[in-house]
Amino acid sequence: MSKKPLKTFADLSPIYRQPLFSLLEQSRQVHREHWGEKEGVQLCRLLSIKTGGCSEDCGYCAQSSRYDTGVKAERLMDR
Incomplete structure (x- = not known):
């Protein structure tokens, strides 16, 4: 089979x-x-809570603050 x-x-x-x-x-x-x-x-959804401001070191990710990914940093949620 x-x-x-x-x-x-x-x-x-x-x-x-x-x-x-x-x-x-x-x-x-x-x-x-x-x-x-x-x-x-x-169903599962992802929600960005720190666009462009993540402290992780992921060069491929638009969330990273360590690389110029062309994404404007902004807060989408209050803490």
């Missing part, structure tokens, strides 16, 4: 070319199969 992983665009092309609502229906079927009818989908 194990399938080989999809690795190339050619492997993924049939999925990519399906209509959106067909993909949504297939995802609903997979969800129902593994988690049942009653289990909902858990």
Whole structure:
């Protein structure tokens, strides 16, 4: 029952070319199969609380205050 992983665009092309609502229906079927009818989908949101002011040393991140990422520092939430 194990399938080989999809690795190339050619492997993924049939999925990519399906209509959106067909993909949504297939995802609903997979969800129902593994988690049942009653289990909902858990949503998660990220909230920036210190844009451009983080003290961590992550050069790739727009939150970092140590690198010029072009993001204007601003507080979005009061403490």
